Amino acid sequence: MRVVSLVPSATEILCEIGATDLLVGRSHECDHPPGLQDLPVLTAQRTAYQPESGVGAAEIDTAVRSQLEGGGSLYTLDTGLLADLRPDLILTQDTCAVCSIDARSVRVVAEHMLHAFGRRPEVLSLNPETLEGVLDDHLRVGDAVKRPEAAREAVASLRERLFEAESFVNPYTDGPVVGFMEWTDPVFVAGHWTVEMIERAGGRHPLNETVVRRPEDGSALGPQRGARVAGKSISVPSEVFAASRPDRLVIAPCGLTLDQAEAEARRLADQPWFAELRAVRSGAVAVIDGSAMFNRPGPRLVDAFSFLVGWLNDRPERIPNDFPWRPFPE
Numbered sequence: 001m002r003v004v005s006l007v008p009s010a011t012e013i014l015c016e017i018g019a020t021d022l023l024v025g026r027s028h029e030c031d032h033p034p035g036l037q038d039l040p041v042l043t044a045q046r047t048a049y050q051p052e053s054g055v056g057a058a059e060i061d062t063a064v065r066s067q068l069e070g071g072g073s074l075y076t077l078d079t080g081l082l083a084d085l086r087p088d089l090i091l092t093q094d095t096c097a098v099c100s101i102d103a104r105s106v107r108v109v110a111e112h113m114l115h116a117f118g119r120r121p122e123v124l125s126l127n128p129e130t131l132e133g134v135l136d137d138h139l140r141v142g143d144a145v146k147r148p149e150a151a152r153e154a155v156a157s158l159r160e161r162l163f164e165a166e167s168f169v170n171p172y173t174d175g176p177v178v179g180f181m182e183w184t185d186p187v188f189v190a191g192h193w194t195v196e197m198i199e200r201a202g203g204r205h206p207l208n209e210t211v212v213r214r215p216e217d218g219s220a221l222g223p224q225r226g227a228r229v230a231g232k233s234i235s236v237p238s239e240v241f242a243a244s245r246p247d248r249l250v251i252a253p254c255g256l257t258l259d260q261a262e263a264e265a266r267r268l269a270d271q272p273w274f275a276e277l278r279a280v281r282s283g284a285v286a287v288i289d290g291s292a293m294f295n296r297p298g299p300r301l302v303d304a305f306s307f308l309v310g311w312l313n314d315r316p317e318r319i320p321n322d323f324p325w326r327p328f329p330e
Contacts, residue, residue: 001145003089004082005030006043006106009134010091010126012298013141016158017151025085027075032292032300040085044076057185057253057264079109087121089144094127126297129192130229131200131305134297135159154299161302165309166200168318175202176312179246179279182233182254182290184264187241191233193301194294199228201308207244208234242273248312249279251328252290258324262287265328286311289324 004025005011011030014023023036027043030036082090092106110120124144128134135155142151169175178198180190189207190198198205210228233254251265265287268274279285288294293304303320310318319325 001089002085002087003091003145004042004085004087004121005091006077007091007093007126008032009296009298010093010137010141011036012296012300013126013138014091014145016299017138017142017145017147017154019141019145019147019150022145024087025082040081042078042082042085044078046074046076056267057183077105077109079112082109083113083117086117089122089124091141092123092125094125128297129232131162131193131196131301134193134301137297138299158299158302162305165302165306165318168309168313168315169200169202170313171202173202175204176247176284177245178203178205178248178250178312179207179241179244179277180205180250180252182252182295183235184251184253184268186235187238188233188235188254189241190294191230193297194233195230196228197301197305197308198312201305201312203248203308203312205230207236207241238271238273242277246277246279247282247284249277249285250288251285252288252294254295255291256289257291258287258289258326261290262326262328269329283327285328287326287328292324 001022002024003014003019003022005014005023006027008027008029008031011023011026012032014020015033020033020035023039025040025042026036028041028045029043030039090106090110094104107123110123113120122144124140126137126140128137135158138155138158139148139151142148142154180194180198182188182190182194190205191208195205195208195210199210208230210230212228251261251268253261253264256264265285269280274280288307293300293307303323307319307323307325310316
């Protein structure tokens with residue numbers, strides 16, 4: 001089987017279940033695990049800014065909004081190369097137009113391949129909103145590449161690590177209020193699986209908390225927490241963010257590296273409302289490589305959850321040794 005992955009999280013899932021050997025093409029953002037750099041790259045960034053150039057969050061936000069409001073995609077797809085690779089399976093997503101190329105564009109190309117070559121590759125779109133949904137995607141990919149047993153084993157291992165970390169959380173106390181910035185200018189707070197992880201790690205996220213969608217799930221606490229879901233990341237005014245009075249603050253801008261996230265934290269530090277935050281005054285601020293650890297709905301979310309458990313519950317031994325984070329200011 002020949003597989004093309006156009007989503008970094010899907011690439012990580014494919015590798016997690018032991019199917020790296022099937023990968024014949026990737027997106028420009030598929031940079032983990034190591035060893036993928038020689039694979040053909042099928043996507044590119046369309047917007048003019050380059051993240052490594054030092055452009056700030058506000059300028060990036062303006063460029064992205066301008067591109068999307070004009071009806072365009074943020075990414076290009078090398079359709080000729082995709083056709084040449086003759087994939088049997090294309091992994092894509094529909095969760096976020098900002099994160100990766102959308103599934104609709106991929107399906108159009110797949111249809112063209114049917115007319116040109118007499119066969120249409122399967123297109124599998126991964127669109128999780130919860131931590132359980134991310135684990136289920138491992139099983140979906142495993143079924144698609146005909147390695148279901150390996151996928152089940154991978155999920156069992158990831159679940160075991162999640163349950164082990166969660167055993168260090170006291171469910172009978174009100175944990176700290178967590179302010180989690182998925183973007184800094186404007187401020188976007190955490191959504192989807194990240195909120196679920198914060199709450200299961202013992203924190204509270206009042207600006208976009210999880211809710212129970214089905215009455216039959218009751219309060220969905222304890223072992224049933226997986227039934228609680230949060231909406232997508234939302235933008236809030238800085239005064240609203242400050243009014244939530246976070247005890248702990250995480251700065252993990254979507255798509256930015258650790259160094260870039262720290263640069264954004266320094267920009268925030270120049271603003272009076274930020275300096276007055278309880279978390280800032282008490283030195284409870286973590287800057288994290290959000291691109292690697294929280295933004296991608298893949299297997300490394302388990303490491304991110306272990307970090308949250310360790311950091312929020314003052315159990316530093318639970319934080320993975322190589323976790324890409326820094327206290328701010330150092």
